[in-house]
Structures are given as C-alpha cells and as structure tokens.
Amino acid sequence: MRIQKQVELKVLKFIFDQKLISSGDSVLVAVSGGGDSVSLLVLLAKWAKVRNWTLKVAYFDHGLRRASKKEALFVERLARKLELPFVRGYANCKALKKISKLSTEEIARKIRYEFLRKEAEGKIALAHHMNDQVETFFVALLKGGGLGGLSGMKSQEGNLIRPLLSLSKEEILAYLKSQKISFLTDETNVSHPFLRNKVRHQLLPYIERVFPEWNLLKTLPRLMSVLKAEHELLGLLARHWEEQFVSIKGAGYAIGTKEFLALPSALQRRIIKNTLEKLSSQRNFTSSHIEENRKLFSNPVSQKILMLPEGVRAKKLKNEVFFNKII
Numbered sequence: 001m002r003i004q005k006q007v008e009l010k011v012l013k014f015i016f017d018q019k020l021i022s023s024g025d026s027v028l029v030a031v032s033g034g035g036d037s038v039s040l041l042v043l044l045a046k047w048a049k050v051r052n053w054t055l056k057v058a059y060f061d062h063g064l065r066r067a068s069k070k071e072a073l074f075v076e077r078l079a080r081k082l083e084l085p086f087v088r089g090y091a092n093c094k095a096l097k098k099i100s101k102l103s104t105e106e107i108a109r110k111i112r113y114e115f116l117r118k119e120a121e122g123k124i125a126l127a128h129h130m131n132d133q134v135e136t137f138f139v140a141l142l143k144g145g146g147l148g149g150l151s152g153m154k155s156q157e158g159n160l161i162r163p164l165l166s167l168s169k170e171e172i173l174a175y176l177k178s179q180k181i182s183f184l185t186d187e188t189n190v191s192h193p194f195l196r197n198k199v200r201h202q203l204l205p206y207i208e209r210v211f212p213e214w215n216l217l218k219t220l221p222r223l224m225s226v227l228k229a230e231h232e233l234l235g236l237l238a239r240h241w242e243e244q245f246v247s248i249k250g251a252g253y254a255i256g257t258k259e260f261l262a263l264p265s266a267l268q269r270r271i272i273k274n275t276l277e278k279l280s281s282q283r284n285f286t287s288s289h290i291e292e293n294r295k296l297f298s299n300p301v302s303q304k305i306l307m308l309p310e311g312v313r314a315k316k317l318k319n320e321v322f323f324n325k326i327i
Contacts, residue, residue, distance in 0.1 A: 007167065007175040011043050014166040018155040021163070023052040026122030030058050030112075031078070033071040033184040036127035038078065039172045040164055042181060044125060045082045054122075056085045060115050062108045063092040067184075074184055089115035101309075105194050120159060128153055128162045131169040131200075134220050138199045144287050146269070151228035152221075168217050238270040246275065252324030253278065257297050260321075268294050279312045279325045297321055 015021055029044060031037040048055050057079035061068040072088050079086035091111040097104050116124050133152045140149030155162050247254045253275050272293045276285050292306055293314050306314040311327030
C-alpha cells in the first residue's frame with residue numbers, strides 16, 4: 001500500500017507541476033501492453049473521472065512481431081475493463097523500409113506518431129520514464145548529439161506528454177506488483193537490434209557493475225537538467241538573432257555571411273539547425289551536415305552548393321548563404 005500511494009502521488013504531483021493535463025482535457029494514452037504503458041494507463045484512469053479527463057486507449061501494430069495480435073487483444077481487454085474507448089492502428093514497417101531511406105526503428109517511430117496524432121483529440125500520453133531519460137543521454141552521446149539530445153526528453157512537446165518521467169523503472173514494477181496488475185513483455189526489449197536496446201541491456205548494466213558507487217538515476221537527471229537549461233538559453237539567443245538577421249526570400253532563407261561569422265560557433269550551429277529544420281518535415285540532419293553548412297559561410301568560392309536530405313539545398317552567394325528546398 002505504501003508504494004502504491006507513493007507512486008500515485010509522485011506522478012500526480014509531476015502532472016500538476018509540469019501542467020501536463022488540465023480539467024476537461026482529452027488524452028489519448030499510447031499503450032503497448034508492456035509494464036510502463038500499462039502503469040501509465042492505470043494511473044491516469046484512476047484519476048480521470050475525479051479530474052474530469054477524457055481518456056482513449058491506442059495500440060499500434062508495426063507489423064514487426066508475431067506477438068502483436070496478442071498484445072492488441074491484451075490492451076483492448078484492459079481498455080474494456082477500465083470502460084475506455086480503444087483504437088488500433090497497423091502498418092507494415094518492413095515493406096515501408098524498402099521504399100524509404102530510414103531505418104526500421106525510424107520508420108516504426110514515424111508511422112506510430114502519425115497514427116497517434118491522427119487519433120488524438122487533444123493530448124497524447126507516452127510512458128517514458130526516468131530510465132528512458134538515462135538511455136536517451138547515452139544514445140545521444142554515442143551518436144555525437146548536441147545539447148538537445150543530451151538534455152533528454154521533455155515532459156511536454158506540443159501535444160505529447162510524458163507523465164512518468166519522475167518515476168524509475170523499479171518504481172513502476174513495484175507499483176504493478178503491489179496492485180497485482182499483469183502486463184506483457186515486449187520481445188524487442190530483450191533482444192538487441194537497436195542502439196537503445198544495446199544501451200539498455202549491455203552498456204548500462206556494465207556501468208552499474210563496474211561503477212556501483214554511481215547512481216545514474218540520480219546524477220544524470222541533474223546533469224540533464226543543467227544541459228536542458230543551457231539548451232533553452234541557446235535557443236532563445238538564436239531566435240532573437242534570427243529575427244534580426246535571417247531574411248525570408250521566396251520559399252527560402254538568406255543569412256548574411258558577415259553577421260553570421262561574427263557569432264560564437266555554438267550559436268552558429270543552432271541557427272543553421274533551426275534554418276534547416278524549417279525546410280524539413282523529418283529533420284534528418286546530423287552534426288556533420290550542420291558543420292558542413294557552417295564551413296560554407298567562410299568558403300571564399302561563390303556559387304558553391306551543398307545538397308542535404310529531403311532536397312534541402314544551401315548555396316553560397318557573394319555576401320550570404322541561401323537555404324531552400326528544391327524538391
């Protein structure tokens with residue numbers, strides 16, 4: 001009973017502190033059948049009537065696992081038990097990968113979020129927790145990510161909310177056990193086809209074994225909080241500069257070389273990132289792409305062109321670099 005109240009009050013406080021759900025909100029709860037999403041659904045359903053929240057349950061089948069039908073049936077039965085509406089989506093991600101340059105993981109994520117946004121009438125609740133934040137840090141680190149990746153997931157991004165970010169995986173499992181709530185094990189969580197699962201099942205256990213005195217669930221969230229604040233400050237400075245010096249020309253953006261080269265390199269990178277993302281729906285730009293564009297500003301050769309993903313182009317002119325999309 002103690003762990004039950006502790007977890008419930010902790011999550012409810014986080015929801016209120018972060019202003020994630022208000023009275024009258026509609027929330028689509030993404031549920032896979034695993035322990036994290038099941039606990040999210042149970043916790044939100046516990047308060048929905050009292051707090052005047054309207055919930056709907058969503059399950060998405062990526063067409064990647066034989067267990068999907070079993071999972072969908074499990075989630076549907078749980079929704080029915082909680083007297084909540086249920087919706088199911090499907091996509092053949094293996095087939096979609098063949099006609100896309102994205103990885104299977106990227107395709108699965110893209111199609112899943114498209115489904116959730118289509119079905120949502122308000123907010124979309126995701127079951128990411130504190131352990132996921134730690135994994136996110138190391139995934140970003142291994143990929144050479146910037147402050148945005150290293151600062152982790154936000155509790156709210158647009159209509160996406162993450163009410164469980166204050167909980168550890170241990171707390172979630174203890175809560176489920178205390179309430180005798182059953183859940184399924186996602187088979188992709190115990191194999192290692194994706195980088196995140198390698199971090200989860202290989203890297204983090206190794207760190208915990210070799211450095212037992214380090215509690216990553218305490219130290220890393222503090223560091224990520226600092227990085228998040230610095231990331232937000234850099235974003236604020238970049239937007240302020242862009243308002244003054246980035247010009248809209250037709251369907252593109254022009255940035256003067258003289259003003260740009262006077263900036264610190266960190267601010268240059270953020271401005272380029274922001275400009276490229278205005279022209280992209282997928283945001284598939286790496287740190288290498290951003291660095292190549294940064295160097296373009298100091299290139300003495302006029303008319304030099306860089307071609308980027310999704311047909312985005314950067315062209316060096318006499319006194320500026322012009323960014324646009326040609327396809």
